[in-house]
Amino acid sequence: MTLPRRLAAPASTWERDFDVVILGSGAAGLSAALAARPVRSALVVTKDVLSAGSTQWAQGGLAGVLDPTDTIENHVRDTLTAGAGLCDEAVVRELVTEAPKSIRYLMRLGAAFDPEQGSQDIALTREGGHSHNRIVHSGGDRSGAEVQRTLDESAIGAGVEVLSRAFALDLVLGTTSDGERQVAGVRIGQTNADGQLVSVGVVTARAVVVACGGYGQVFASTSNPPAVTGDGVAMALRAGLSVTDVEFVQFHPTVMWRGPDATGQQALVSEAVRGEGAILFDAAGERIMAGVHPQEDLAPRDVVSAAVSRRMAEAPGGVDDHVFLDATHMGERFYERFPSITEACREIGLDPAVDRIPVAPAAHYACGGIRAELNGRTSLPGLFAVGEVSSTGVHGANRLASNSLTESIVAGTRVGRDLAWELPDKVRPDPDFEDPMAPPLLDPARLREVRAVMSRHVGVIRNEMSLSSAAGALGAIANGMTGSASTSGESFGDPELGDKTPVRPSRRTWEGTNLLTVAVAMVAAARARTESRGCHRRTDYPESSDAWQTHLDVSLDAAGEVAVDGAPDAG
Numbered sequence: 001m002t003l004p005r006r007l008a009a010p011a012s013t014w015e016r017d018f019d020v021v022i023l024g025s026g027a028a029g030l031s032a033a034l035a036a037r038p039v040r041s042a043l044v045v046t047k048d049v050l051s052a053g054s055t056q057w058a059q060g061g062l063a064g065v066l067d068p069t070d071t072i073e074n075h076v077r078d079t080l081t082a083g084a085g086l087c088d089e090a091v092v093r094e095l096v097t098e099a100p101k102s103i104r105y106l107m108r109l110g111a112a113f114d115p116e117q118g119s120q121d122i123a124l125t126r127e128g129g130h131s132h133n134r135i136v137h138s139g140g141d142r143s144g145a146e147v148q149r150t151l152d153e154s155a156i157g158a159g160v161e162v163l164s165r166a167f168a169l170d171l172v173l174g175t176t177s178d179g180e181r182q183v184a185g186v187r188i189g190q191t192n193a194d195g196q197l198v199s200v201g202v203v204t205a206r207a208v209v210v211a212c213g214g215y216g217q218v219f220a221s222t223s224n225p226p227a228v229t230g231d232g233v234a235m236a237l238r239a240g241l242s243v244t245d246v247e248f249v250q251f252h253p254t255v256m257w258r259g260p261d262a263t264g265q266q267a268l269v270s271e272a273v274r275g276e277g278a279i280l281f282d283a284a285g286e287r288i289m290a291g292v293h294p295q296e297d298l299a300p301r302d303v304v305s306a307a308v309s310r311r312m313a314e315a316p317g318g319v320d321d322h323v324f325l326d327a328t329h330m331g332e333r334f335y336e337r338f339p340s341i342t343e344a345c346r347e348i349g350l351d352p353a354v355d356r357i358p359v360a361p362a363a364h365y366a367c368g369g370i371r372a373e374l375n376g377r378t379s380l381p382g383l384f385a386v387g388e389v390s391s392t393g394v395h396g397a398n399r400l401a402s403n404s405l406t407e408s409i410v411a412g413t414r415v416g417r418d419l420a421w422e423l424p425d426k427v428r429p430d431p432d433f434e435d436p437m438a439p440p441l442l443d444p445a446r447l448r449e450v451r452a453v454m455s456r457h458v459g460v461i462r463n464e465m466s467l468s469s470a471a472g473a474l475g476a477i478a479n480g481m482t483g484s485a486s487t488s489g490e491s492f493g494d495p496e497l498g499d500k501t502p503v504r505p506s507r508r509t510w511e512g513t514n515l516l517t518v519a520v521a522m523v524a525a526a527r528a529r530t531e532s533r534g535c536h537r538r539t540d541y542p543e544s545s546d547a548w549q550t551h552l553d554v555s556l557d558a559a560g561e562v563a564v565d566g567a568p569d570a571g
């Protein structure tokens, strides 16, 4: 099976130049743009509106040590425990030390976090895996919306330029005078509101910051919004970078279950609800987490998701696709504390003050991504990766709840500040960055299949049989991809197309092709990791193994074949 090494699009018709171009407008991208802006020209390229990413949807809040009875050491220890042996302790310590500063920074920018009742102090709550109350929140469960609003206003106010409905297709590479590869810019597909291609252009820059978020949309059921389609990871793979830890997808244990046919983004029932004392029950009325873990319902997410999946497989009360979360002890206090979840419950005719909420695990967070330092630096000079698209060593094999927004702010701000201080040298784009041969694109009609395969075979519980079925099915889909066509519908540059219907370049077909690329990479890594660790659970290798306390790197070779490096038996 081969995957495209470039996203098909017509030749570019326009060009712009900036000091820094940032791909993505979530917490990570906007923090980077804001910090670079005072002294740099900065363009944020975003494929939809500013708030289309996961940031807007975050409910629980941001983790940081603000309570005098809590300590940095506690937060480090909780993060390392959740990460199941694959966190980089030095990076975790850096993040945890900066986390309270990032929260105070957001407050100075104007973010309003909820105060303790009857006090001026900020309210701190707890989520799964945290030993202390250290999560700040806003508007009850509208924490991400407040972060997004604050950063939107701050970045625009600071003079950051934004190019909306602009899809980052592929990195444009150049070569330094020393013969080193360096990023020179990015190809952009400008679309209309329906995602149809309007024009293609190139933005050249001294630094490119990838902040495209995760890839939850690779699964049929996810808490992630539609824009979270792994574009950054797929783009990095096509540019020759390897991506790390992509087998570790965190499944949130309590995503609202709205019936067997519900697909796409599903409403999240934040862990903060269990932080407030809610309890998981199966359909027969038995508790799920009692005796499973010392923290019971507030155990780390991987533990709770696996326990829920196992219980669903036993079909208690004849129900095998959901369980129930009981928060009725909160009564009507629930409405004020969790207004978004209340709204989502009411949409399906439930009252969370009196009814148990049907929930099931769904894809939530990409622990892996483009390997980067906490200051965004990657293996490719000039290229930086921040936020969920990156893999910095903070999350290891499983992210600790609410560490990701803090990581996005800390890493984004660091890269922006560093670029304000010093920019990489300029390089000219290589002349061959526009390929006259149109590589194939995924027919959007087949995207549903990709997602169904991933949810069926690569979900919370995996094994060689399920993973090889997934690899076979994805291979058949990839091999069936046809050539692409120009916006006028004519094939451009693919003489092999014959009588197959060409697929037109558009946001949907680019996203579908990226999702397929990420799916193939994830399945390859999940097959290679023959153990269970963090959020990667295999029934055929149920234990963790010391030999596997290592990271897997996935790359695409020149022909578009996926390769996995780093397995212990590979030497």
Ligand SMILES: Cc1cc2nc3c(=O)[nH]c(=O)nc-3n(C[C@H](O)[C@H](O)[C@H](O)COP(=O)(O)OP(=O)(O)OC[C@H]3O[C@@H](n4cnc5c(N)ncnc54)[C@H](O)[C@@H]3O)c2cc1C
Pocket: 023, 024, 025, 026, 027, 028, 029, 045, 046, 047, 048, 049, 050, 051, 052, 053, 054, 055, 056, 057, 058, 059, 060, 061, 062, 063, 143, 144, 166, 167, 168, 169, 211, 212, 213, 214, 223, 224, 225, 227, 228, 229, 231, 232, 268, 364, 365, 386, 387, 388, 389, 401, 402, 403, 404, 405, 406, 408
């Ligand atoms: C429902 C939900 C609840 C969550 N709750 C919490 C929480 O309480 N606490 C916490 O810490 N984390 C939480 N998370 C995770 C957290 O929200 C994300 O990890 C974080 O917001 C990621 O920020 P980001 O800037 O990296 O990416 P995002 O916010 O996802 O932004 C990505 C941006 O890139 C753009 N983009 C993508 N591809 C392209 C492309 N090809 N071209 C141009 N633009 C592109 C998108 O449109 C978007 O603007 C939650 C996530 C979800 C989905």
